[in-house]
Amino acid sequence: xxxxxxxxxxxxxxxxxxxxxxxxxxxxxxxxxxxxxxxxxxxxxxxxxxxxxxxxxxxxxxxxxxxxxxxxxxxxxxxxxxxxxxxxxxxxxxxxxxxxxxxxxxxxxxxxxxxxxxxxxxxxxxxxxxxxxxxxxxxxxxxxxxxxxxxxxxxxxxxxxxxxxxxxxxxxxxxxxxxxxxxxxxxxxxxxxxxxx
Numbered sequence: 001x002x003x004x005x006x007x008x009x010x011x012x013x014x015x016x017x018x019x020x021x022x023x024x025x026x027x028x029x030x031x032x033x034x035x036x037x038x039x040x041x042x043x044x045x046x047x048x049x050x051x052x053x054x055x056x057x058x059x060x061x062x063x064x065x066x067x068x069x070x071x072x073x074x075x076x077x078x079x080x081x082x083x084x085x086x087x088x089x090x091x092x093x094x095x096x097x098x099x100x101x102x103x104x105x106x107x108x109x110x111x112x113x114x115x116x117x118x119x120x121x122x123x124x125x126x127x128x129x130x131x132x133x134x135x136x137x138x139x140x141x142x143x144x145x146x147x148x149x150x151x152x153x154x155x156x157x158x159x160x161x162x163x164x165x166x167x168x169x170x171x172x173x174x175x176x177x178x179x180x181x182x183x184x185x186x187x188x189x190x191x192x193x194x195x196x197x
């Protein structure tokens with residue numbers, strides 16, 4: 001049961017989600033609304049709580065398939081890939097990391113994952129796999145590459161997660177233009193669903 005304060009914050013989050021993203025200040029309010037969605041203020045304090053909400057609400061109705069993790073870091077801190085690996089049931093993860101130390105760490109920690117050294121900013125036909133369902137990236141160059149591939153109709157993942165540390169509306173505007181809708185925000189990661197499917 002929600003307390004009075006939680007109910008007020010939840011209602012304010014609902015209103016924030018309806019604000020236009022005309023400038024950075026208004027977009028930040030909008031993102032605050034999406035970070036309160038589905039009870040994430042209460043559930044999202046732990047990564048496990050976020051994954052539970054992500055699975056039950058965001059991934060509902062999405063078929064398992066391949067997930068790309070771009071700029072994966074060490075493969076554990078903030079990694080969606082680790083969680084998808086634990087799900088099993090048809091989920092496959094591929095990771096890209098260009099920095100030497102995190103690359104070494106992810107290769108040791110996650111030996112079952114196909115790991116690529118380097119960046120994925122310019123896609124080849126090998127990366128444009130038919131079973132690509134989702135992409136999560138924590139770097140702007142990789143995010144630009146993903147947006148370009150979607151815009152030129154080379155890929156069409158069902159969901160995309162883009163890290164936005166500056167909280168500017170650039171990713172929101174690009175993704176909306178291509179038919180993706182912002183659904184939830186967690187720790188400055190914006191998660192979009194393909195609404196054309």
